[in-house]
Amino acid sequence: MKYLDFYDLGLIGIVQILIMIMSMLQLGMVTGGYKAYSILQENFDINNTITSYVMVMLGISLPILILTTHSGSTPAYIAVFGILIGALSLYNNWLTCMMLAKGDIKPLNTINLISASASFITLPAIVFWKLHGVLLGTATAPILFCITAMIKVPYLRPFRFTLSRAMIRKLLYYGFVPYLTSTFLYINIQIERWAIVKVMGVEELGRLSLCVIISAAFMIVPNSVSNLYFPTAMRTFAEGDFQQFRLVIRRYTLVIAAYGVAFVTATALLVRILVPFFFPKHVPQIHLVYWMLPSLFFMGFNTIPIIIFNAAFKYRAIITVNIIGLLCMAGGIFGILQFHNIQLYYFIVVESSVATISFLTALGVYLKIRRRLYAPKKKPESDLQNGIIHLSDLSQ
Numbered sequence: 001m002k003y004l005d006f007y008d009l010g011l012i013g014i015v016q017i018l019i020m021i022m023s024m025l026q027l028g029m030v031t032g033g034y035k036a037y038s039i040l041q042e043n044f045d046i047n048n049t050i051t052s053y054v055m056v057m058l059g060i061s062l063p064i065l066i067l068t069t070h071s072g073s074t075p076a077y078i079a080v081f082g083i084l085i086g087a088l089s090l091y092n093n094w095l096t097c098m099m100l101a102k103g104d105i106k107p108l109n110t111i112n113l114i115s116a117s118a119s120f121i122t123l124p125a126i127v128f129w130k131l132h133g134v135l136l137g138t139a140t141a142p143i144l145f146c147i148t149a150m151i152k153v154p155y156l157r158p159f160r161f162t163l164s165r166a167m168i169r170k171l172l173y174y175g176f177v178p179y180l181t182s183t184f185l186y187i188n189i190q191i192e193r194w195a196i197v198k199v200m201g202v203e204e205l206g207r208l209s210l211c212v213i214i215s216a217a218f219m220i221v222p223n224s225v226s227n228l229y230f231p232t233a234m235r236t237f238a239e240g241d242f243q244q245f246r247l248v249i250r251r252y253t254l255v256i257a258a259y260g261v262a263f264v265t266a267t268a269l270l271v272r273i274l275v276p277f278f279f280p281k282h283v284p285q286i287h288l289v290y291w292m293l294p295s296l297f298f299m300g301f302n303t304i305p306i307i308i309f310n311a312a313f314k315y316r317a318i319i320t321v322n323i324i325g326l327l328c329m330a331g332g333i334f335g336i337l338q339f340h341n342i343q344l345y346y347f348i349v350v351e352s353s354v355a356t357i358s359f360l361t362a363l364g365v366y367l368k369i370r371r372r373l374y375a376p377k378k379k380p381e382s383d384l385q386n387g388i389i390h391l392s393d394l395s396q
Contacts, residue, residue: 006281008131009206010197011075015082015138016212017193018065020186022086023093025061029053029168030090032175034097038231049167050094051158058087081135088142095149095156100227107152115145177315184322188329188354192347195333204344210275210282211292211348214267215299221259222300225252226307233311242374245311253304260300264293291345295352298359305362312373317365325358 004012033050066079099108119141125133149156196205229252236245271289275282309317332350336342366373 004130004134006203006206009209010202011078011131012134013193013205013209013212014078017190018079018082019086019089020189021065022061022083023090024183024186025057026090026179027172028175028179029171030094030097030175031179032171032173033094034101035174036171037098038101045162045164045167047098048158048160048162049164049171052161052163053168054087054091056163085139085142088146092142092145095146098156099153100231104153111145111148111152114148115141118144177318180319180322184326187326191329191333192351196347199337199342200344207285207344208288210279210285211288214289215292215296218263218296219299222256222303225255226303230307230310233307237311249304249308252307256300256304260297264297268293288345288348291348291352295355298355302355302359302362305366308366314369317369320365321358321362324361325354328354328357
């Protein structure tokens with residue numbers, strides 16, 4: 001950020017938007033595949049189907065997205081780069097899911113360390129190549145992750161192209177609604193950032209980079225921790241061991257709460273010291289960080305009820321929470337557009353408000369269904385248990 005102007009930072013923001021769009025196009029295949037693979041770890045058709053789907057998705061979306069995103073302010077190579085890296089990042093997410101499902105945490109950590117270290121080594125290129133140095137660093141990690149994973153972990157390698165309708169239907173059945181959770185979040189981000197680009201310009205999106213980086217850094221821990229806790233939460237709930245399930249959620253809540261308080265406090269205290277030293281051009285945007293802090297705190301806390309709803313297959317609760325959040329975001333952006341002198345912090349205020357409302361809504365829904373959630377059943381009737389029966393078909 002120190003060596004880039006705000007227009008270049010805005011282009012990087014557009015690359016991030018395109019990466020999100022590619023993630024949205026998976027329609028829940030990766031999420032459903034993760035759940036299916038957690039149960040049937042040796043079913044190679046799941047891996048083959050998702051690999052084939054990503055290839056077809058890339059082939060169809062590449063020309064469409066290039067035509068729709070290319071304009072006078074967005075060079076064509078930026079659109080191509082964002083789409084390719086988006087597809088590769090999505091595929092790496094699937095490779096990560098397979099390793100998590102099999103409990104191969106050590107090789108996953110090794111692969112992440114190798115790819116992250118290589119990306120870190122490319123940082124000096126930013127000094128000489130500016131925007132292109134950033135693009136090099138952005139591409140290095142996902143490319144090296146994919147190559148290293150295929151070499152070190154043999155079961156990750158697909159061995160044939162296949163798009164079975166039956167397999168796709170089953171993966172979407174188990175993955176589409178949970179996928180809506182992240183998709184609604186992505187849609188909120190898309191609405192906010194495209195509104196900034198259209199109303200205020202690419203440079204103003206670049207001025208948001210400080211907030212984007214801090215937000216991305218904050219979510220690393222909640223995302224990583226939820227990946228570790230979710231398989232256990234899903235298994236204990238499916239087995240009806242609600243005491244152990246509550247213990248898992250309690251531990252997860254303590255981790256998120258401690259991390260959230262520590263991160264927000266440290267950011268509030270240190271941002272005025274560190275930003276002038278490392279990113280002097282972004283000193284005028286420090287006030288945006290303070291407006292963003294409530295958003296960070298509640299984004300972390302919102303993962304707690306979402307894990308519970310996912311483990312219990314309470315999809316209606318997930319959809320309710322996310323639709324309310326989406327409507328609040330759309331309403332907030334519409335309200336901003338009614339002003340004549342639009343300021344960038346207006347968008348941050350709306351983002352923080354939406355994060356707060358989403359968490360309070362999720363908490364309210366959880367409290368409403370809590371008794372029914374833990375009510376003992378006379379026979380296995382949960383969606384997950386039925387899902388295990390359906391998933392047995394996949395091994396045939």
